[in-house]
Amino acid sequence: MAPQGSRAPLEFGGPLGAAALMLLLPATMVHLLLVARSGPARLLGPPPYLPGLEALWSPRALLLWLTWLGLQAALYLLPARKVAEGQELKDKSTLRYPINGFQALVLTALLVSLGVSAGLPVGELAEMLLPLAFVATLTAFIFSLLLYLKALLAPTSALAPGGNSGNPIYDFFLGRELNPRIRSFDFKYFCELRPGLIGWVLINLALLMKEAELRGSPSLAMWLVNGFQLLYVGDALWQEEAVLTTMDITHDGFGFMLAFGDLAWVPFTYSLQAQFLLYHPQPLGLPMASVICLINAFGFYIFRGANAQKNTFRKNPSDPRVADLETIPTATGRQLLVSGWWGMVRHPNYLGDLIMALAWSLPCGMSHLLPYFYFLYFTVLLVHREGRDERQCLQKYGLAWREYCRRVPYRIVPYIY
Ligand SMILES: NC(=O)C1=CN([C@@H]2O[C@H](COP(=O)(O)OP(=O)(O)OC[C@H]3O[C@@H](n4cnc5c(N)ncnc54)[C@H](OP(=O)(O)O)[C@@H]3O)[C@@H](O)[C@H]2O)C=CC1
Numbered sequence: 183m184a185p186q187g188s189r190a191p192l193e194f195g196g197p198l199g200a201a202a203l204m205l206l207l208p209a210t211m212v213h214l215l216l217v218a219r220s221g222p223a224r225l226l227g228p229p230p231y232l233p234g235l236e237a238l239w240s241p242r243a244l245l246l247w248l249t250w251l252g253l254q255a256a257l258y259l260l261p262a263r264k265v266a267e268g269q270e271l272k273d274k275s276t277l278r279y280p281i282n283g284f285q286a287l288v289l290t291a292l293l294v295s296l297g298v299s300a301g302l303p304v305g306e307l308a309e310m311l312l313p314l315a316f317v318a319t320l321t322a323f324i325f326s327l328l329l330y331l332k333a334l335l336a337p338t339s340a341l342a343p344g345g346n347s348g349n350p351i352y353d354f355f356l357g358r359e360l361n362p363r364i365r366s367f368d369f370k371y372f373c374e375l376r377p378g379l380i381g382w383v384l385i386n387l388a389l390l391m392k393e394a395e396l397r398g399s400p401s402l403a404m405w406l407v408n409g410f411q412l413l414y415v416g417d418a419l420w421q422e423e424a425v426l427t428t429m430d431i432t433h434d435g436f437g438f439m440l441a442f443g444d445l446a447w448v449p450f451t452y453s454l455q456a457q458f459l460l461y462h463p464q465p466l467g468l469p470m471a472s473v474i475c476l477i478n479a480f481g482f483y484i485f486r487g488a489n490a491q492k493n494t495f496r497k498n499p500s501d502p503r504v505a506d507l508e509t510i511p512t513a514t515g516r517q518l519l520v521s522g523w524w525g526m527v528r529h530p531n532y533l534g535d536l537i538m539a540l541a542w543s544l545p546c547g548m549s550h551l552l553p554y555f556y557f558l559y560f561t562v563l564l565v566h567r568e569g570r571d572e573r574q575c576l577q578k579y580g581l582a583w584r585e586y587c588r589r590v591p592y593r594i595v596p597y598i599y
């Protein structure tokens with residue numbers, strides 16, 4: 183049984199680390215937004231200027247942001263093609279989740295297309311990124327505060343394994359309640375996949391349209407970045423049910439880390455390559471573009487194959503697609519895959535994700551480090567996440583996990599790490 187509440191070991195450097203991250207993450211996001219549009223685009227230099235409140239605050243941006251959240255919430259509430267059951271909770275109950283994320287993406291695309299044909303200046307979004315990121319951060323702070331207060335009324339069985347240390351800063355950052363809901367509206371599940379992810383591809387599209395406006399047509403590099411990231415987001419929403427087995431949904435509470443990550447960090451920093459390309463056009467020939475497409479396809483193949491194999495196996499170990507794979511039994515009654523993708527390294531899905539991250543930066547050329555920020559940040563995030571998952575699995579599976587580590591010694595990259 184995993185240690186709970188104040189007995190759970192503190193992560194992210196404890197309260198001090200949590201406080202530092204709450205300041206550093208929004209500051210980094212603003213830095214990236216400013217640097218992407220500056221001439222030298224130096225990731226490691228100082229920001230070109232320090233924005234005043236007038237550059238950050240815009241009632242128009244607030245209205246736009248709230249409309250966006252409202253639209254995505256309305257799409258979430260539409261009838262779903264399927265309702266899925268989440269993992270079993272501490273009190274042995276399960277929650278139900280609507281599977282209509284892809285439908286939300288398609289309906290948003292239809293609405294945006296209608297808007298564009300009616301003359302809606304979507305490209306203008308490109309100039310509003312700073313105030314939009316600011317209001318998204320503000321909403322994440324307010325939202326996390328409300329979630330923290332809501333958790334005070336929640337029963338102990340509804341609390342997350344971490345995030346209940348008793349230190350308010352740490353708990354505010356990590357999140358106290360595992361699945362905060364009002365009726366059937368699940369806030370964490372909604373935020374993880376809808377406003378931020380769909381917002382990310384909409385921002386990319388706005389940057390592409392702005393480029394077309396400025397230079398006559400979008401560049402090949404911009405097409406590639408848009409195409410790759412649309413594939414990633416479309417896939418996440420198509421495979422929406424798979425998110426129910428991720429650490430974020432099954433283990434982490436919903437606090438500032440995920441609220442800010444989902445609502446602000448994902449749309450405004452994950453679109454960094456497209457932002458960079460708008461202000462720093464890069465020549466890209468067809469042969470190089472083809473190589474980059476192959477790298478992305480290779481990464482996607484590993485990412486999708488590994489995630490699909492684990493999800494199929496977790497849903498039904500006798501499914502003919504996974505029934506022949508070798509497994510290790512554990513004391514919990516669950517098994518661990520030890521052949522197929524999960525016999526190659528202990529986190530093949532991270533490997534595929536990292537290869538794709540590299541493919542998203544390559545269209546931006548080699549002249550700047552800035553477009554490689556995502557790849558660098560993502561490597562740190564996944565190495566840290568892998569460590570967290572490893573500790574959780576050791577607690578869950580004990581000796582069986584040790585045996586798995588002996589049989590599959592590499593964590594993410596075969597023969598390297
Ligand atoms: N773009 C982004 O910013 C981010 C993307 N991601 C992506 O999200 C996806 C999900 O990541 P995440 O939730 O971290 O981790 P995983 O999907 O890898 O899930 C880890 C869990 O899988 C189960 N597991 C581990 N090894 C085995 C095995 N050998 N056989 C069967 N089950 C096993 C364990 O849970 P159990 O046994 O309880 O089922 C473990 O806790 C990944 O593809 C990752 O790349 C993640 C973070 C950020």
Ligand SMILES: CC(C)CCC[C@@H](C)[C@H]1CC=C2C3=C(CC[C@@]21C)[C@@]1(C)CC[C@H](O)C(C)(C)[C@@H]1CC3
Nearest residue numbers: 207374375417418425428430439442443444447448
């Ligand atoms: C702000 C901090 C630096 C940390 C925030 C981390 C979050 C941005 C990420 C934590 C796990 C995520 C996942 C995805 C997006 C980023 C966050 C929220 C994911 C939805 C991306 C699409 C994938 O296909 C996925 C597997 C569904 C991802 C699940 C985890």
